Amino acid sequence: MGDILIQSKNLKKYFFDTGGWLSKQKNIVKAVDNVDLEIVQHETLALVGESGCGKSTLARLLINLLQPTEGEVLYKGENIFNLRAEAAKQFKKQVQFIFQDPYACLNPRMKVVDIIGEPLTTHQLATGKNKEIRVEQLMNLVGLRQEFMNRYPHQFSGGQRQRIGIARALALNPELLICDEPVSALDVSIQSQILNLLKDLQAQFGLTYFFISHNLSVVRYMADRVCVMFLGKVVELGNCEEIFEQPLHPYTSFLMNAAPVPNPKLRNRARLLLEGEVPSPMNPPPGCRFHTRCPYVQEICRVEEPKLADYGGRKCACHFSLT
Amino acid sequence: MAEDSAVIDGHKISGTAIAEKDTMLAVTGLKTYFFTKKGVIPAVDDVSFTVKKGRIVGIVGESGCGKSMTALSLMGLVPAPAGKIVAGSIVLDGKNLVNLTEKEMCQVRGNEMSMIFQEPMTSLNPVYTVGKQVMEAAILHQQLGKAEAKEKALEMFKLVGIPEPQKRLDTYPHQLSGGLRQRVMIAMALCCRPKLLIADEPTTALDVTVQAQILQLMKKLQAELDSAIVLITHDMGVVAEVCDDVTIMYAGKIVEQANVFELFDNCLHPYTAGLLKALPTLRKNGERLYNIPGMLPNLLQLPKGCRFFPRCESASAICAEQEPDLVDVGQGHLVRCLKYRG
Numbered sequence: 262m263g264d265i266l267i268q269s270k271n272l273k274k275y276f277f278d279t280g281g282w283l284s285k286q287k288n289i290v291k292a293v294d295n296v297d298l299e300i301v302q303h304e305t306l307a308l309v310g311e312s313g314c315g316k317s318t319l320a321r322l323l324i325n326l327l328q329p330t331e332g333e334v335l336y337k338g339e340n341i342f343n344l345r346a347e348a349a350k351q352f353k354k355q356v357q358f359i360f361q362d363p364y365a366c367l368n369p370r371m372k373v374v375d376i377i378g379e380p381l382t383t384h385q386l387a388t389g390k391n392k393e394i395r396v397e398q399l400m401n402l403v404g405l406r407q408e409f410m411n412r413y414p415h416q417f418s419g420g421q422r423q424r425i426g427i428a429r430a431l432a433l434n435p436e437l438l439i440c441d442e443p444v445s446a447l448d449v450s451i452q453s454q455i456l457n458l459l460k461d462l463q464a465q466f467g468l469t470y471f472f473i474s475h476n477l478s479v480v481r482y483m484a485d486r487v488c489v490m491f492l493g494k495v496v497e498l499g500n501c502e503e504i505f506e507q508p509l510h511p512y513t514s515f516l517m518n519a520a521p522v523p524n525p526k527l528r529n530r531a532r533l534l535l536e537g538e539v540p541s542p543m544n545p546p547p548g549c550r551f552h553t554r555c556p557y558v559q560e561i562c563r564v565e566e567p568k569l570a571d572y573g574g575r576k577c578a579c580h581f582s583l584t
Numbered sequence: 585m586a587e588d589s590a591v592i593d594g595h596k597i598s599g600t601a602i603a604e605k606d607t608m609l610a611v612t613g614l615k616t617y618f619f620t621k622k623g624v625i626p627a628v629d630d631v632s633f634t635v636k637k638g639r640i641v642g643i644v645g646e647s648g649c650g651k652s653m654t655a656l657s658l659m660g661l662v663p664a665p666a667g668k669i670v671a672g673s674i675v676l677d678g679k680n681l682v683n684l685t686e687k688e689m690c691q692v693r694g695n696e697m698s699m700i701f702q703e704p705m706t707s708l709n710p711v712y713t714v715g716k717q718v719m720e721a722a723i724l725h726q727q728l729g730k731a732e733a734k735e736k737a738l739e740m741f742k743l744v745g746i747p748e749p750q751k752r753l754d755t756y757p758h759q760l761s762g763g764l765r766q767r768v769m770i771a772m773a774l775c776c777r778p779k780l781l782i783a784d785e786p787t788t789a790l791d792v793t794v795q796a797q798i799l800q801l802m803k804k805l806q807a808e809l810d811s812a813i814v815l816i817t818h819d820m821g822v823v824a825e826v827c828d829d830v831t832i833m834y835a836g837k838i839v840e841q842a843n844v845f846e847l848f849d850n851c852l853h854p855y856t857a858g859l860l861k862a863l864p865t866l867r868k869n870g871e872r873l874y875n876i877p878g879m880l881p882n883l884l885q886l887p888k889g890c891r892f893f894p895r896c897e898s899a900s901a902i903c904a905e906q907e908p909d910l911v912d913v914g915q916g917h918l919v920r921c922l923k924y925r926g
Contacts (some may be wrong), residue, residue: 298784311793312791326871355846420879448647450862450876453863456873457872460872475791476792480865481864520792520821522824523824524848525823525825525844526824526845526848528824534796534799538763538764539791
């Protein structure tokens with residue numbers, strides 16, 4: 262493994278629901294609960310989990326868009342939550358975000374040249390002609406025709422808009438790109454174009470991706486390592502190939518069983534499906550958080566919370582991992 | 585053009601040949617056009633398919649291919665005044681829906697045929713309890729009293745597997761999770777035991793685990809109630825899991841139609857092949873993903889020949905000139921490509 266680029270230590274983010282000023286009830290949503298994660302330089306670490314498991318909260322913590330309740334995030338060894346002005350600015354340059362919805366994340370009143378060039382303006386790196394030259398470069402890089410520079414977002418299709426979003430994220434030569442469901446709003450044929458583009462850019466610039474997705478096929482295609490989250494906790498973490506071949510945590514294997522397979526001959530395959538829905542992250546169950554849905558549940562699971570233990574380079578938080 | 589209609593007729597004949605008494609829905613030559621200031625948009629252009637009792641038919645395509653408009657045409661919900669069904673017939677169990685008045689259509693909608701939408705939150709009314717919303721259909725179409733309707737709603741909630749159904753009758757949509765909301769939608773749609781259920785991307789907004797549950801539920805209910813389902817989706821995985829027959833649409837036209845096993849084994853149209861190849865599968869091969877070059881044509885300025893020609897890798901010169909017909913290559917496998925002219 263290479264150098265660790267960014268790392269979270271005992272990271273926690275709790276949201277407090279006081280239920281209004283007259284209410285006595287207090288609920289705590291443990292959106293991210295004690296997460297230790299390392300992202301190694303030049304790798305793609307994918308984060309999977311159902312909605313409400315804390316994926317996006319974790320991503321926002323990693324780029325200092327949210328303040329944690331506890332814990333720290335180290336970027337190249339420095340805690341990003343105590344950076345001084347100049348260092349904080351440098352950090353923001355090196356970490357960029359690609360959003361899910363290419364229709365919502367572009368300002369409809371701005372021209373493409375201003376959207377892609379905005380980070381340059383913000384960081385006072387280029388203006389006027391220089392900015393245009395850089396934007397042209399970026400547009401070529403992501404496969405957009407540079408003549409489209411003076412157009413507005415509504416004149417582009419979904420795939421092209423996502424390319425604009427990627428160009429904007431690349432404007433400052435970042436090291437780490439956080440991709441929050443970058444292809445889930447796109448059609449299949451467009452999705453494959455964007456995934457290929459992301460792979461090419463990674464090879465060309467040595468980028469590191471933190472790739473959030475609920476589509477397991479996409480994850481398998483993109484990721485080097487996979488992290489599976491359930492209700493704010495990491496339940497499994499390890500090499501992508503190994504996790505897909507032989508999941509250790511029951512939840513991981515359920516996730517994989519649930520994914521539809523594009524082969525009608527396999528439609529009647531034997532598979533276990535999860536019953537019920539994700540329990541509310543508000544006041545999660547004691548013990549293992551998955552125990553309410555787990556078919557292998559034992560007495561200990563209801564009482565004691567399993568720790569993330571090491572299984573030959575892979576990590577899994579289960580009392581009875583599937584090996 | 586004459587040749588075109590002959591083939592449509594041919595298709596119609598082959599359609600009615602299969603169409604015995606168990607045909608629930610027969611759509612023939614459906615054209616839904618939008619008349620805008622900029623010109624006429626052929627959103628659904630000469631679409632024909634049949635759905636037999638107890639079958640699930642998938643309509644697949646990318647956004648803008650006309651699959652949702654096909655569904656809205658079936659329901660008589662094409663946005664007026666711009667949109668209009670200009671030709672074709674929609675025959676549900678022997679009754680042509682195209683000629684019905686709005687009042688008559690209201691009797692059909694929700695009663696003989698109903699629809700599930702993609703986003704359950706936007707199709708449920710936030711200010712009424714979900715129980716009341718399910719009761720509404722029963723009161724309206726089956727002339728049940730309030731108490732009976734409530735009984736019915738409870739029965740439907742049990743049928744679609746909502747836990748604690750009695751309690752859930754009195755909850756509001758925002759108190760339910762996405763999966764439960766979709767179950768409520770299904771309960772509402774099936775309340776009057778419709779002959780035909782149209783599901784427009786019913787699982788797209790849901791997590792994979794919940795998606796698998798909902799798909800299983802739909803399959804189970806379909807087997808129990810023996811209804812016909814039209815499933816609109818862009819996900820080939822979903823198609824492979826539940827559909828019996830598949831219709832692939834591109835730019836308003838059907839490009840391929842076949843049994844699901846035949847389609848996945850032996851897809852003929854380059855577009856279908858491209859869609860299947862573009863899927864990242866759970867099996868990793870490390871190669872680059874295939875992608876279909878270019879994008880959907882503007883429906884206002886359609887290319888002269890084949891609509892897929894500008895993106896097609898196996899196109900030849902004639903494809904730019906001549907529009908292909910939908911031809912039967914055997915066993916009801918239809919394809920619209922000049923390579924298979926016969």
